[in-house]
Amino acid sequence: FEQTLSQALIxxxxxxxxxxxxxxxxxxxxxxxxxxxxxxxxTKESSQAAATIRFENVVKMYARLHPACQVSPSAIWIGNPxxxxxxxxxxxxLGTAGAPVFMPPGGVSSKPYSTLLGLPIVFTEKVPTxxxxxxxxxxxxxQYSLGLRQEIVLERSSDAGWANDITRxxxxxxxxxxxxxxxxxxxxNGTTLSWCVCLETRA
Numbered sequence: 578f579e580q581t582l583s584q585a586l587i588x589x590x591x592x593x594x595x596x597x598x599x600x601x602x603x604x605x606x607x608x609x610x611x612x613x614x615x616x617x618x619x620t621k622e623s624s625q626a627a628a629t630i631r632f633e634n635v636v637k638m639y640a641r642l643h644p645a646c647q648v649s650p651s652a653i654w655i656g657n658p659x660x661x662x663x664x665x666x667x668x669x670x671l672g673t674a675g676a677p678v679f680m681p682p683g684g685v686s687s688k689p690y691s692t693l694l695g696l697p698i699v700f701t702e703k704v705p706t707x708x709x710x711x712x713x714x715x716x717x718x719x720q721y722s723l724g725l726r727q728e729i730v731l732e733r734s735s736d737a738g739w740a741n742d743i744t745r746x747x748x749x750x751x752x753x754x755x756x757x758x759x760x761x762x763x764x765x766n767g768t769t770l771s772w773c774v775c776l777e778t779r780a
Contacts, residue, residue: 579746585733586748590729596703596755598723599655599665607754610721610773611704611711615758617641617771618710621779628708632662634776639694643762643770646717654698657705661700662694678757679770710778720772727751757779 594607601609610616619637620754639647646652691698696715705711708778727750735744 578594579731579733582746583748585727587744590748590750592703594750594752598721599701599714601706603755607723607752608673608756610714610716610756610763611775612619613756613758613773615761615771615773616755616766617761617769617774618777619774620777625779627780629760629779630660630707630713630776632667632669634713635667635693638713638774640774641718641768641770641774642715643772646772649717649719652696652715654693654696655704655716656698656700657704657706657712658700658702659710662699663707677713684694708779711775714773716773722757723752725750725752733757756769 594706596607597606599609600611601607602612603609619634619641622631624634625634642652658672691700704714730749731746732749733744733746737743738745756773759771761771763769
């Protein structure tokens, strides 16, 4: 029982740690990517419909990622599962049919490799849903620092519930995290760049 409980508690703790690293406000928890002072938020297109993602959005997000981060093996897209239909329908307006932007190598009948502009994309419920700021994030995770002061510890106690045969369990983790940049980078020429970029709300 304790082994099963331990695995479940550790998995739950890991879920919340991931969530904090993505959207945490830094108050008693890690400061997440969406609260980072270096975060660049790309504006939507003037004619863009609500709850959509367009090719122009993706290109402009990629353009604001620092060039050193673009080639980093830790650079990834992070998206809510609700954006998947948007990605599969996205295309560049070339010719009458257009060219697909997000397509599994080998065709739609093959297993998706989940890449976008050459960078891997992972889907998680831990970021906001489609149409909300942060439903699609582009980040170089090597620029995010996570510190573990204490590893995950499972503790049990029967002191308070001894008379009633009650045993209490708790799991503890001492950790903190935040991005390494104090602000977005201003290049000699061009607009600001960062290690983390997201798309603004499309409502």
